[in-house]
Structure formats: structure tokens, C-alpha cells
Amino acid sequence: MSYTLIGRIQTRLLAAAPALAVALGVHRWWAIELVALMVAVGLVLDVLVYHRALPYQPAWLAMPLGALELGLVYLLMHRLGIMVPHLRFAVWLFGLGWLTQQVAVHAVLPRLRLEYGESGGEPGRAGKLVAVAVAVTAVGGLAGARAVEPPTVHIHGTVQGPLVIRHAETLVGGVVRGGIRIRANHVTLRDLTIVGGTYGVDVEHAQHVMLDRVHITRFTLDAVKAMDAGVMVDHCSVSDPASELTTGVLISYSMGRPMSMVDHCTIVGTREGISTHSSMVDVRNNHVVGTTVRGISLAEMSMDHASGNHVENAKGVGILCMDHSMCEIEHNTVTGATPNGDGNPSESGVAIESYFYAEATVKHNTVTSSPGGVRAFDDSTISSG
């Protein structure tokens, strides 16, 4: 099609309507920000590049141009700090926007408006109204997101805690001694180092809490403890615990909260690496090293998914699904699980274990140098799906 500039812009806005509707439907600011960013990137390219460079745009160009726009959106998403829970959500939303644009351009608009092609992609009066509505909604949504965005507090140097956070806010940078207690929704900790405290981060009765690139050391019980909470822990590092009774990330009694996620964390030398109780947690891509009881424990009627984790040199058990829990355990690597020495077969260097009425679905895992292998105990089951 040979677009006019106005045709490109109006079509771009019009075709973003379904993605924007989804973003509004999921009630997440990041989704609205992402759609606004997608539209903005597209419009800038339309005005500065496409209109001049492409007097005629064959349909196949939609693929490489879509890839270019996806790349730019991805870069800007990181640069602008749009916190998408997982990259796949962003890609999915972008894909929806791209697909609806293709369907709109090649099928819906030519069907609804006979002159669509010859008018250079200008969708007519009704289309123009929808395009304006999309633009206004996106800008309004963006403004809304900015207006209700929690304040950002930058920490410079070291502060003495424990800090107690009772309002939504974003805490960035610095070192906190004695831990942080989070008692409010929509709290984000980013690029923080936390030293000492009973708990490094203690989250209770809160959701939409994000721990992004948080480093925790010298805690005496849990590096991250979340109870009745919905948390996202991304790229954390936990090391050098101050006692032998520690857990890296403990998420418990959070079944009534939005699903939690522990992603890309490195946990070294704790008693348990990641532990869940009565929760729904996605545990993925973590590196858990040298735990003294269990690497990853999914317990007490939890409904969890563990994938892409690398559990190394765990004493006792590598990955455990326990106590009426239902677990999907796939694409993990467990190496060097060793017996804990008390002669209990269920703690004898089992790489992946299902215990006490638990149901584990186990697929595509790699297990090496773990004498206990993959086993089920006490009326629990292990299936391959």
C-alpha cells in the first residue's frame, strides 16, 4: 500500500485499539505504558522514517518492520523502567498489536471502507474518530499511570534500618542495614543492598511488591520472607547468611494473593534456597548453590511451577515437592545433590523428590551426580505429564 502520512498515523492508532483494550482490561499500568510506548515508537518511525523511505510498502515488510519496532520497544522499556512482570507478556502484547494491525490493514479496513487502499490508508471519518479516541485513551492512561505512580526515593550511601515501608513507593539504590519491612502494596525495591537483620526483606499482607536486583547478605533467618503477599523477586542475590537456619526466599500462606515469581536469583549457602508454603509461585531460572537441607522446596499445598533452575551441590534434596502440593518441575538442572548423612532415604541426595501426598509432574530435567535420583515417598506421585 502507498500510505499517506495521515493514513499511516490513523491506521496505526486505529489498529492499536485491541491491544489498548486488553491493557485496560488487565488493570495494570505497565500494560498501558507498554501499549503507549508501542504506539509512540510506531508513530515516530512513521513520521521520521517510513513515510519518507517507503512510498510503497509491500506486505512482507510488516515482518522486519515489526521486528525492528519490537527491538526498539524492548530497549525503551528497559530504559524507561517500565516494569513488565515477564518479557513474554510484553512480547505477547506487542504481538497482539502487530497482528491486529495486519488484520486491520489487509482485511477489516478494506472491507469496512471501500476506499481504504486508494485513500492511502486513511480510515475515513469513523476511523478518524476511533484513532483520536485511541490516542486520547493512551495519553490519558499514560498520564494516569504517571499520576498514581508511587514516589521514588533514592538512597545514597548506607542507612541504618530496619526501614518500615507503609506506603507505595519505589526505593532505589544504596545500602540498608538491618532489613526492610514492607507493609504496603505497590512497593518496589531496586538496586538495593541489604545487610543484616532477622529478615533481609520482610513482606506481609501486601501485593504488587517488586524486588528488582536486590542483594542481601548477613541475615539471620530469611533473606526474603513474604507472608500473605504477592511478590516478584527478579535478579536477586542472596549470600553469606549469618546463621545456619536461613532460607533464601520464603513465600508462605499467599494463596489468596496474586501469583508470586522468583526469577533469575542467585542463592548461595542457605539452609533452604527457595521455599514456598500454601502459595502459588513461579520459580524460574534461579541458581541455587550449596544449600544444607533443600535447594528448592515447594510445600504445604502449594501450586507451583519450577523451571529452568540450576540447583547445585544441595545437601539432602535438590528440588522437593511436598505435603499435598501440586508441582510442575521441568527443564531444571540438578547436579551434585548429596545425602545429609542421617540415613533417611528421602534426604539421601535426591535430585527431584515428591513427598507426602504431593503430585509432581516432572519433564525434561537434567540430573547428574545425585545418588538419590528422582523419587516419590509417602503416597506421593511423580508423573511425566
Add this chain to the structure above:
Amino acid sequence: MRCAIVGSGLAALAGYATLRRGGLRPEEIAVFGTHEDPLAVWRGRAAAIRQQRMRSESDGHLAAAAFPGLALRETVRRGNVVALAQTAASRYHPRVEDFVAHASRVVERSGWSTSFVSRHVSSVRAVDGGFELDGDGPFAHVLLATGHPGLEHVPGAVHAYEPHGYAPKVAVIGAGMAAATEWLNALAAGSEVVSIRRREPLRRPLNVPRPYFSKRGLASFHRLSDDARTKTLTDLNQPSYPAGRAWDVPLERAVATSQFRVSDSCLTPVGHQVIAATGFKRGWRCDSLLADLVAGHGLKTVDRWIVLAPDSTIPSLTDDKRTLSVAGVAGQWAFPAADTIAGAKYAARAFLRNVCRTR
């Protein structure tokens, strides 16, 4: 009866299908023409040059809406995605048989035969309330789709669009799509071919550059002065045919074996069958109805073109209550590729807008 279409060819069918899509009933439209089958004349010409593929692309069909195009229809019908992949790369050209089959369905479903009146119209006159066609009427809105005014014959030559075979030695006059098709036909028949042409043919996928098919190119075209527009149209009307191996490889092979050569001589070689791939007569003066209309109403013309508004209407005879539009080749002043299906639809859609405005 509110609308009349004068002509019964492809442009007329495109106009009719568009009006029907716009909500007009068959009883509200009269189609005056000499062929009840709107494909009859075109099909005869396509058969004469043994045309296998259309020059147009997926949306080059006669239904009102561009979607679904012929590529998607072919994909669904034949169960493979080659046609879709080709259309994504702007390399899809429908088979003539598919185009004809689809057009026949449009004829059947649109109610064309209900509206068709077998009559040659020789005069259009503006009167109160619209236009009279040879004294009948008035019709508030009239679309003139009279088609090409006749073949451009060369004395002593058979025209490419008339039935013919191929002698052992063939001279083809012309350098457009029909000429190129005839080169390949004659070569395939084993003939020795001489291409007689005054200039090297342009190579482009469609009749005119793609931006002229949309507002992007048309907006600046419509802003041109009369002289500049005349020059542009003259340039755009230069003969051309698409680039591609399907054309080049057989010709290169024939050149290598001296089976094909080019001559810029005005004289046809002795002992050769001469095929005139010279297209059609050009201009409103060659069309008796248009010539009568211009003379009767003193319409503005420039060179061989009737001056039209950007929406293909004749400005002096179109107002809030009546419309006189020109579709097909005579509409080039508004749409340079007016003699294509896209051009027919362009005029038809604008015509529909005018009709709807007065409903």
C-alpha cells in the same frame, strides 16, 4: 430509476457491484450496453493474446471490497499458501481463469441481469433532475463506462486483440504488455520474431507507478496544472510490461539463437506476419458518445482528455442533485490508471459517494 451506467464491460460491472454494495437495489440501477455478459469483450481479447495471468494483483477483481482478494481465495481453494506468500511480496498475479470465474460470480450475485438493458446509448444530455440518455430519463446519476473506443489498427496487420495464429516469421509492432505477451506466444509457437518499436519499453509491475494508485501520488497529481498533468499522463501512458525472469529468460534465449530481434524501422520486414500490439484508440474524440457530450455541453478538454474533478466527475454537470462520472480509460484526468480495474473502482466508489450523498 435513480442511476444509470452506460457501458457493459468490466468498468461497468465494477461500478454496478460497488453500487449494489452501497445498498442500491437492482431496480434502482439501469445498465445500458451491448453485451449482457460484461466479460465477453475482455475475454475475447485475453484469449486472442493467449493471456494466462493478469497484470493486476490480488485486489484486481471486480467485487466491491478489496478483501478477500484473489490470492486468499486461491489459497483457500487450492489449500496452499504460495499465493498468499506471493501477494505479500507483491508478486501475485491471478490466473485469467480465476479472475473470470470470480467476475462471473460477481455478475451472478449482484443482480446484473436484472438491471441490464440491451441498448447502445449514443447521447447523454443534462436536463432538469439529471440526465437523459437518448431521450430516456432523467437519471439523477450517470456513470459513463464506455470503455476503449476501439482497437488501434495498423493497415495490413492483424491486431493482437483479434483472433490469430502465428506464421513462421512474425513481426510484432508495439512495446507494451500485449506486445511482450505476443513475443513469447510467437516464440513458443516456433516463430522467428521481430519486435518493431520506437522506444525501449519501460519495465514496471503495474501500468503506472504504485503511488498513483493511492492518495499519496494522486494528491500531487491532482494539484498539477493542465500542462503538467498532460505531460505526466503522456509519460505514464508509455508502453510498459513487468520485469521478471518469466519475460526475460525466453527472450534472452531467443536472442541467443537469433530467433528474436528488435527493429526500430518504420517498415515491416518482408515476408512476415504483422501483428499490431498497438492497443487502443485514444482520447475522447474517438468515442462518439463522449465527443457528442463534449460538443453538446461545451465541456472543458485538454489534449485528448476530458477535464474531470479528482473524484472522476464532470464538474460542470455535477452538483448536489446529479452526478455525471466517467469510469474506465476516459477517466485518466482523475486517475492515471483509469483503464485498470483499480481505476474502474476508483471512479465507482466516488460515484457511490455522490449517489449516497443525495439519498
